[in-house]
Each structure stands twice: as structure tokens, then as C-alpha cells.
Amino acid sequence: MEDVIVIGAGAVGAFVARSLSRYQLSVLVIDRENDVGDETSMANSAIVHSGYDPDPGTKKAFFNVAGNRMFPQLAKELDVDFGQVGTMTIAIEDSQMPMLRELMKRAAENGVPAQLLSAEETKRLEPNVNPEVKASLLCPTGGIVNPFALVAHAMENALDNGVRLSLCETVIGIVRKADFYEVRTDKGVHEAKVVVNAAGVHSDEIASMIEPIDWKINPRKGEYYVLDHYAPGLVNHVLFPLPSAKGKGVLVTMTTSGNYLVGPSSEFVSDKDDTATDGMTLADVKAQALRLVPSIPFNQEIRVYAGLRATPSTHDFIIEPSKKYRDFINAAGIESPGLASSPAIGEYVATKLVGAVIDLVPKADYNPRVRPYVRPLTLSLKERNALIRKNPAYGYIVCQCEKVSLGEIQDVLSRSLPCLSVKALKKRTRAGFGKCQGGFCQPQAIRILAAHYHETPLEVLYDRVGSHIVIDETKKEAK
Ligand SMILES: Cc1cc2nc3c(=O)[nH]c(=O)nc-3n(C[C@H](O)[C@H](O)[C@H](O)COP(=O)(O)OP(=O)(O)OC[C@H]3O[C@@H](n4cnc5c(N)ncnc54)[C@H](O)[C@@H]3O)c2cc1C
Structure with missing residues (x-):
């Protein structure tokens, strides 16, 4: 039995998980995609809005302004541009x-x-x-913020602090039992005392799994x-x-x-x-x-x-318990400025809404920081040379357009957050983000991911389940 299941690993789910990871709780995050932040949280304007625009008194205004104020410190803790x-x-x-x-x-x-x-x-x-x-x-x-790193590093930090993540798992039903929830997925059944619905555009479908809702x-x-x-x-x-x-x-x-x-x-x-x-x-x-x-x-x-x-049909963020159950919490309808608001939404959901139904006992060893990322391009030539002497992989450039080194890729693959697809690697390191859009570095990315996770390059995915890139060997020896 989990204390909390968070459905959705976008910006909102990642920050809810990170805020919960400060406490002695068992937390499982479930997402249907094979990477975190793979839906709306990766395809937006990446602006940390100041909060001048939302109507005063709305949740949008409150969470936007609160989230914006968190960013300078947060960016340092999570090492995000x-x-x-x-x-x-x-x-x-x-x-x-x-x-x-x-x-x-x-x-x-x-x-x-x-x-x-x-x-x-x-x-x-x-x-x-x-x-x-x-x-x-x-x-x-x-x-402005790097939205890919924001979500990935928030989730990495949550995982480093004990949260668990299940990718490629779709929630298909939720059943309210006496005092817990059965969360049914395409892979099996999980049990949790509290459920947080952070399923983005699908959050109305998740919410209506436990009661009729009057929003869409x-x-x-x-x-x-x-x-x-x-x-x-x-x-x-x-x-x-x-x-x-x-x-x-x-x-x-x-x-x-x-x-x-x-x-x-x-x-x-x-x-x-x-x-x-x-x-x-x-x-x-x-x-x-x-x-x-x-x-x-x-x-x-x-x-x-x-x-x-x-x-949302309500024209404002829906961040509240369901009408019937205080331990089923919706963080739904998070349209813009949701990225800017997500750290504040995470804090509020964890401390005020989850905290209202479960005892939050702080962990003594909680660490708000991710292991710093090495960015060779930000170093002086002298520092870069010293880095390459220590680890020659930082001198081997995989992505010529964005100057991404093998050392950076190896670093990403050594972290707690899995990086399962070519697209995930692109989002983590920028390899493939340049002018050629991966035309030159993708074969190397495939080889690196194959060596790390698989038996053969044939198993490497570009993105979602089924998106294989290599379907056969062209130069195999004739049998
Ligand atoms: C065009 C555009 C521009 C924007 N510009 C900005 C901006 O500049 N600044 C800003 O602050 N905000 C902006 N936003 C808003 C911001 O991107 C969103 O508010 C934010 O990304 C929402 O995050 P989320 O976690 O709620 O949703 P998502 O990132 O969509 O995450 C939801 C997750 O739930 C998962 N999921 C869904 N259903 C299931 C299921 N059944 N089982 C398991 N998992 C499931 C999905 O796979 C997904 O990963 C913009 C949005 C758009 C579209």
C-alpha cells in the first residue's frame, strides 16, 4: 500500500512528488509515457510568467506569483537554466x-x-x-526556463529522495475501497491511501473515475x-x-x-x-x-x-480535493501559466491537501539539490581541458550542432531518472536539438542507448512504445 500515488509526471506531478519527497511517505508516480514531461510540459513557451496577467483573486494569479518567486532558488537547487x-x-x-x-x-x-x-x-x-x-x-x-530540465531534474530530485516512478503505465480505472484506493492500470493494480490527479489534458477522465464531475x-x-x-x-x-x-x-x-x-x-x-x-x-x-x-x-x-x-471549463486551475473524498486530490486544468505555477502547486498540494489527510513527518536526510550537471560549454578553455584530461569522454563530441559530449550523455545515464528513448536523451542533453535535428548524432545516440539498456540497437525507441528506429541490419553477413 502506497501512502500517495501521483498520476502524471508532467511539471505538476513532478513538483508534487518533489514536495512529498521531503516527508516520510511511500510515493509512487505513474505516467503513461516512457519519459517524464513528455506531453504539455515539453511543448509550451517555457516562460516563467511574472503574474501580471491573470485576474486578481484567481488560483492562476495566486500560484503564478508564488511559483515565480520560487524560481531563482529552485533553479539553483535543481541546476536548471x-x-x-x-x-x-x-x-x-x-x-x-x-x-x-x-x-x-x-x-x-x-x-x-x-x-x-x-x-x-x-x-x-x-x-x-x-x-x-x-x-x-x-x-x-x-x-525563461529550460522546461525539459525543469521537469526531469524535479523528478530526479524526488527519486533521489525516495519517490518511485513507473513509466509506460496507463491508469485505466480507480476504485474507492473502505479507506483506500485501488488504482488499476494496463500493468496491474496498485493501492494507495491518497491519490493525486495530475494527468494534464486527461485529468477530467481521471477525476470522473471516482465520481461524476461538473467540469471538463x-x-x-x-x-x-x-x-x-x-x-x-x-x-x-x-x-x-x-x-x-x-x-x-x-x-x-x-x-x-x-x-x-x-x-x-x-x-x-x-x-x-x-x-x-x-x-x-x-x-x-x-x-x-x-x-x-x-x-x-x-x-x-x-x-x-x-x-x-x-x-478547464471553469476558467481557473482546479486544485482541490474531489467533492466526495478529501484524499482524492485534483491538480487539474493547469493551462498557462502552469509551468511557472508548478513549483507552488506542488508545495500546496503536498503540504496543504495531502497534509490535511496524512501525517507529514519530515525526513532528516532530505536533500533539495540534484548532483550538479557538468556543462563543458560554460567552462573556460583551461577548465574544459582539465575536465577532458580527467574524463576524455567530455572531449568526444556526439552532437556537433549543439556540441554535446559523450561525457554529458554518460552522466545523464548514470542518474536515478531513466532516460529510455532518443527523444528523452535529446531533452536531457540537447543532442539532436540543433540544425540537423539529429541527422548526424542519432545513430550514435541509438548505439549509446543500446549499449546501456538493451541487447541490440533494434530495441531502441525514438519516443513512445513501438517507435522503433532501426528495424533490421542492412550490412549483416549473408547466412
Ligand atoms: C502552447 C502552450 C504554451 C504554454 N506556455 C506556457 C508558458 O510559457 N509558461 C507557463 O507557465 N505555462 C505555459 N503553458 C502551460 C504549461 O505547459 C502547463 O500548464 C503544464 O505543462 C502542465 O503540466 P501538467 O503536469 O499539468 O500536464 P502534462 O505535462 O500534460 O502532464 C500530464 C501527464 O499525465 C500523464 N497521463 C495522462 N493520462 C494518464 C493516464 N491515464 N495514466 C498515466 N498517466 C497519464 C501524461 O502522460 C502526462 O505526462 C503552456 C501550454 C501550452 C500548451
Whole structure:
């Protein structure tokens, strides 16, 4: 019998698990994918929103602001790339000025530092912004984060502190027994005193396994362009247009790896697994972005992608026990700003909601830090040479585009969090994230994963169960 089962290993599930790992509890996290953070948490804008935008008094506003404040310390503990670069919301027409002032008011009510800048001040900070700019709202506490590392390192830290993780396991039913839950999956049955539902776009299906619910998750797709990282200085902050009923609008930002991200669109879809992109939507994203920054070098585009927002019919995060049972806890409808909010949601779910039904006894040996990651590219030439002399694997470059060494890959494979697929390796190390998108390093990634986990490269997966890359040997000896 587990004390707590967390369903879902996205940002929310990972931070719930990490917060629970401070206490003497048996905690099992279950996810249907073969890596953590493999759904919405890997396909978003990766902005640590400051909290100027959500309506004051909502859970979105509360958790966004609380989460944002945790990031500087959290990024150190989890060794995650995070930059507090600030966000700017840009008014390009006079008619947008009342909305900009309204956002300034909302920021003040939410306790978020914000400053209205004139057109000249905006252009001084962002020389490439549309010259028709009328004014902007600068929020210096907004930032950018590596979303892949955020989830993976949070889960790694939880595992280092005793949490267990089961991947490739889908929850198919939950039965309430006298004073515990039977969680049925495609692999068997688990028992738990408390269940936390952090299943993203599927959280309404999980919630309705134990009682009828009066809310629904409507998946809302967002499509993006990713540009290469060879033209620094296009934008210095995260640039947003004015928000609308469809969300925060198409932004232009640099990522923590120096790439540019342009998007997202905002369209409701019916299929909760539909992350396809389409040319018409992307063309519209491009047109909107060029209105904000006319000189975006779209010839540097290296990839497009889409993610699904778990938009709740309630219009606010649903972070509460179910109506009937205090020990069945929903962390559902976590659309944007869910990534920024996830550390605060994790803390609240663990200490206030799980803590209300189970005794939380702190562990004496809890360690909030992951083992530091070695990043050769951030070292001086002298330091890098010393590192390579100590471990020559750091001198062997596997991914030429992103300059990822074998040493970094070996480090990832030695950690508590499994890295089971080529895509997982890409998310952990950036091997395959560059211009060639794995064209050159993927064969090596396959060989490395095969040697670590399998008998043969034929067993290595690109992503989900069944996504084999190598199907036969082409140069085997004739029998
Ligand atoms: C286009 C877009 C842009 C965004 N931009 C931002 C941003 O800039 N900043 C920000 O703060 N937020 C942003 N967000 C929101 C943010 O990405 C999400 O709020 C956050 O990732 C949600 O995390 P989650 O853990 O709730 O969901 P997920 O990451 O989707 O995790 C849910 C997990 O549950 C698992 N699961 C589902 N059903 C089952 C089952 N039956 N059995 C087992 N496992 C199951 C899934 O496999 C998945 O791993 C954006 C979202 C989108 C789509």
C-alpha cells in the first residue's frame, strides 16, 4: 500500500512528488509515457510568467506569483537554466493603451512589479520592435526556463529522495475501497491511501473515475516556430502582444539555449493527443509575430511543434480535493501559466491537501539539490581541458550542432531518472536539438542507448512504445 500515488509526471506531478519527497511517505508516480514531461510540459513557451496577467483573486494569479518567486532558488537547487530576462507587453495601436493600463493595474493587485514604458524607452530596450510601438509594460520578474530540465531534474530530485516512478503505465480505472484506493492500470493494480490527479489534458477522465464531475478539459492547441541560435540580440526580453480572449497571444522570445521561439497559436481541438502542426495556422503565427518584431529571421527556422493546453471549463486551475473524498486530490486544468505555477502547486498540494489527510513527518536526510550537471560549454578553455584530461569522454563530441559530449550523455545515464528513448536523451542533453535535428548524432545516440539498456540497437525507441528506429541490419553477413 502506497501512502500517495501521483498520476502524471508532467511539471505538476513532478513538483508534487518533489514536495512529498521531503516527508516520510511511500510515493509512487505513474505516467503513461516512457519519459517524464513528455506531453504539455515539453511543448509550451517555457516562460516563467511574472503574474501580471491573470485576474486578481484567481488560483492562476495566486500560484503564478508564488511559483515565480520560487524560481531563482529552485533553479539553483535543481541546476536548471533560468534567466530572469523580464517580459514586455507591447501596445502597437493607440486603441490598446487602455488595456495596457488595465494590465498595469492587475499587476499591482497581484503584487507583481511592473513599469509602463514610453515608445522611446521601449525602442531603447528593444531596438527591433515594430517602430509603430506606442508603449509597453515591463515586468522584470518574468523569465525563461529550460522546461525539459525543469521537469526531469524535479523528478530526479524526488527519486533521489525516495519517490518511485513507473513509466509506460496507463491508469485505466480507480476504485474507492473502505479507506483506500485501488488504482488499476494496463500493468496491474496498485493501492494507495491518497491519490493525486495530475494527468494534464486527461485529468477530467481521471477525476470522473471516482465520481461524476461538473467540469471538463477542452484541449487548446498552440503551434510554434523554433529558430536557430546564430543571431543573438533580436530581442532582449520576452515580447508579448496585448492578451485577448484567446490567451496571451503570439510571443517572440529567446530560449535559455539562445534559440528564438515564435508562437503560439490558440485553437480548440477535439483530440487530446493531436499535436500536429499545419501550414495555415503557422502562417498566421508568422504574420502576428512580424507585427511585433518585423525583422524576425524566419530563414533560420529549424523546427515547428505544437502543444495542448488543458483548458478547464471553469476558467481557473482546479486544485482541490474531489467533492466526495478529501484524499482524492485534483491538480487539474493547469493551462498557462502552469509551468511557472508548478513549483507552488506542488508545495500546496503536498503540504496543504495531502497534509490535511496524512501525517507529514519530515525526513532528516532530505536533500533539495540534484548532483550538479557538468556543462563543458560554460567552462573556460583551461577548465574544459582539465575536465577532458580527467574524463576524455567530455572531449568526444556526439552532437556537433549543439556540441554535446559523450561525457554529458554518460552522466545523464548514470542518474536515478531513466532516460529510455532518443527523444528523452535529446531533452536531457540537447543532442539532436540543433540544425540537423539529429541527422548526424542519432545513430550514435541509438548505439549509446543500446549499449546501456538493451541487447541490440533494434530495441531502441525514438519516443513512445513501438517507435522503433532501426528495424533490421542492412550490412549483416549473408547466412
Ligand atoms: C502552447 C502552450 C504554451 C504554454 N506556455 C506556457 C508558458 O510559457 N509558461 C507557463 O507557465 N505555462 C505555459 N503553458 C502551460 C504549461 O505547459 C502547463 O500548464 C503544464 O505543462 C502542465 O503540466 P501538467 O503536469 O499539468 O500536464 P502534462 O505535462 O500534460 O502532464 C500530464 C501527464 O499525465 C500523464 N497521463 C495522462 N493520462 C494518464 C493516464 N491515464 N495514466 C498515466 N498517466 C497519464 C501524461 O502522460 C502526462 O505526462 C503552456 C501550454 C501550452 C500548451
